[in-house]
Amino acid sequence: MERRDFIKWSAVGWAAFIAAVGGYGSMVLRFLFPNVLFEPVQTFHAGLPDDYEPRSVSERFKDQYGVWIVRDEEKIYALSTVCTHLGCTPNWLPADNKFKCPCHGSGFYTTGINFEGPAPRPLERFRIALSDEGDIIVDKTKKFQQEKGEWSDPESFILV
């Protein structure tokens, strides 16, 4: 075999080897991201607006979907139960009228605004709407952040 041929073929061989390793590596990476998740769906029905008392915080969907349904004087909004500090789940303390995170002590008003502890920003709200049948639909795929001025978006609350 000519020296030139040997180098040529070894270059082909190395290229094929690197392509195989790269291809298999990307297959392994893709393998780690399944197509189906066995988690609660991201969009759910939350009953009728009349199910919620004015000035109340409902924990009905906290465990399953990670959402508080809050109704104040004029509107209903869906508040995320994920603390904006490090991702724990705060507790609703009705006596103190606030959400309090057990991990590092962040506190939030019923609006979701942070007022104590290390949380750097308010809780997030999710898209909420009324269906044709008049019941509430919460869509967790779209979130609204107060610090971005998104809470005035009409999709982030329903008027009652």
Place this chain on the structure above:
Amino acid sequence: MSDPNKPSLSDKFKTTQFYRSVFRTGVPVASHRQRMMIMLNSVFLHLHPVRLPKHAVKVRYTWCMGGLSFFIFLVLTVTGILLMFYYRPTVEYAYGDVTDLSQQVPLGIMREIHRWGAHLMVITVWLHMFRVFMTGSYKPPREFNWVIGVVLLVLTMLMSFTGYLLPWDQLAIWAITVGSNMAGATPLAGMGGPGSSLLSIGDVNFITSTSDARFALIGGRFVGEGALLRFYVLHCIGLPFIMMIFMIVHFWRVRKDGGISGPT
């Protein structure tokens, strides 16, 4: 009185084919070279150096912390394998199985040994590193082995991190929730990290809660079944495998870089 020239029973045994096939160096062991070959020709004996400098046995210098770390690693491997006979890594069973191991399984102290051993190993690894630093043993030609050691320290902490989730109590779940959120802050690859919005076409974002680094780690949007199983596999197979490869290189380099370090 027995005849000193008469071969003893053990001498006879050492001439059998059985003995000669297991131990490659024959008898009689007459020379220094032969004694050395016995060490070098055995896979187990050669793990120990053939000759030791006098300072190597000075515990006050090395504190034996590297050796103790490896010993604890072996203890954790044995107790860990034992725990695997009882522990089922599912949301339904994990917590109960760990409680069972502590309270019902005979000699369930294996679980406590595993847990305390894990704490102890972090301490010994840290003290080992401290000793190496204070004696300047990271200096050439050992600077590469220091880097291997740093990788082993990180792997030790990742073992602690993944093992922490397995009891599946409130402490575990929320600690891993907090810890794995850090993966979400990975540049480019994490949903909340800097530059993640660069990887998008129009309104379609490619780095989402189901496609970012955090998801790859915990196999879900939150710490659940996927996280428990992934951490279990990483804790029992993935990380120990990587760790052993680095330990092989680490120990081999100790020998090649001139043996155990001592006062110069």
